[in-house]
Amino acid sequence: MSNSQPVIVVGAGFAGVTAARELTRRGRQVVLLEARDRIGGRTYYTEKLGRKLELGGTWVHWFQPHVWAEVTRYGAELTQSPAPEKGYWIVGGCRHEGTADEMLDLLDTGARALGEDSLRLIPHPYAPYEVEAGSAAEAALLAADKLTVADKIAQLDLSDDQRELLDAFWTLSLSGPTNVGGYLQALRWHALCGGDWLLMFEACATYRLKNGTASLLQAILDDSDADLRLGAEVTAIDHDPAGVRVRLADGSTVAGSAVVVTLPLNALGSITVSPALAEGKQAAAREGQTSQGVKVWARVRGIVPPFAALAPAGHPLQLAQLEYTVDGDSLVVALGADSTAVDFADREAVQEVLRAWIPDIDVVDVAHHDWVADPYTRETWPMQRAGQLTGALAELRRPEGRFFLAGSDYARGWMGFIDGAIESGLDVARAVDAALNS
Structure with a gap:
């Protein structure tokens, strides 16, 4: 050859x-x-539920330099997920309802505490493991890499509700259990956004490609x-x-x-x-690696106000939020950490899960791709x-x-x-x- x-x-x-x-x-x-x-x-961008939807990877951001260079190179346009007004969250076995800001305020203390060492441990986020051999920085990095996200959450001084909501957020982000996902994996995302968890959250799930x-x-x-x-x-x-x-x-x-x-x-x-x-x-x-989760779309009867919802690891879905309206109905995207938790192709099963947040929600149809069962991926x-x-x-x-x-x-x-x-x-x-x- x-x-x-x-x-x-x-x-x-x-x-x-x-x-x-x-x-x-x-x-x-x-x-x-x-x-x-x-x-x-x-x-996987394809026609489902009355419009083109992303069944897989979706969100991009200008904090992500490589994809942003391609967006610029080819003149791609962005669109934004609706800013949530309502917040629904489950902690302590109880459903809570308020504004989206109230939910984020409850999450804020724990999220900031979990990410506060990101720039100390990963000062150069595109060289996350490149540290001087035998140095104090190497020792600190190796010690931190022994921790799961759950280990780190357990170390934080938080109320029970704050702790449970933070665990829900990182179960969502890891697309898998926090007692498996690495603490340094969480810090990598923080470090790429200057250590700011709110900017990280924006980069993760706000802007998508218009076409x-x-x-x-x-x-x-x-x-x-x-x-x-x-x-x-x-x-x-x-x-x-x-x-x-x-x-x-x-x-x-x-x-x-x-x-x-x-x-x-x-x-x-x-x-x-x-x-x-x-x-x-x-x-x-x-x-x-950690992720064994699911992304499912639900067409919901009628127009619902923009919302975001969080639920802990024991719930089949950790996040749901409004993304689109189509022909008088709403399209909700939801993410969970266990692709086997329920049959996500079953409309009634997905409706029951969503009703834990919004009791009167009426699901018309659902769509998803099982990435974990897909032999060419076996993960999200x-x-x-x-x-x-x-x-x-x-x-x-x-x-x-x-x-x-x-x-x-x-x-x-x-x-x-x-x-x-x-x-x-x-x-x-x-x-x-x-x-x-x-």
Whole structure:
């Protein structure tokens, strides 16, 4: 094999499409293999419930520099989720109702306390684990990475209601249990927003692309000369110093000079790699990361005022908020930490969950995609477990010969967001090109 052969990119989400664009701009041939019948990965913009909806990744922000550069490059427009007026929250087993500001005020003390060490422990958020060996900073980082979010919440001086609402917020953010999700994962998001939790909250769930994530993704793809092949499920990859051979489910083989694999961490073990990846990568893939949650849309009869709702970990959903109105009805998006808590395809089941917040809500129909059951993802947005920032991320980012990993799961910065996927695609394209040039 030779470097004249194409670079093979596995997965046509934002990381894969970005890597493909950058490599073709460097004069490399690229074959882009996507197992699904669509591009997008964990973003999925499609017609549901009377309008186009995002079933996966959605929100972007100017605090996220890589996606914002692409928004600027292609002239994409943003729109804003409705600012909530009403607040509904469940603590102490009781339903509460007030203004959205009252709910945020109850959350504020704990949220500030949890994030107050973010800039001390992660002063350079795009180099979150790069500290001087043997230094006090390294010792502090290693000690903090042993903590889960639940461990840290338990250390804070809060009332029971404040503690329960803070745990609800981070169960939501982790898309999984706080006794698994890493404290440093929470601090990474804080550090990227200057340590301000309210700015972090705005960056996480306020602004979306007016024409959907698919429009920006297609613009990036159109800016490349990649050979896109849909329905191309990869089953095995052989790699050596001479190049790579990628085997597909239909029995065919694609040969190349290098391979970029963008599978999420929880799905990484679904491909046989020979020679096997380093034990550190295999161990991280076996352990997986935190998120096992769900995103579900509900069409609700009538126009409801803009609202936000929070509920603790024992509730099937941790967040619900109004997003759109359509033909006299309202579209509510909801997120929960356990994709198996109820049947989220069942209208009545989702209605019952939402009625814990709003007793008279009338759900007409529901829509969602089960990302955890999806064999190509097996997770929602990536969120590290305790110990994974210092114990796994550097190894996952390390190439093995001509085998490279890319994706939001392996980002230095905004892990869990489109921004992280684009960042990783940029980094890996540069690394692949340099490796082949050498």
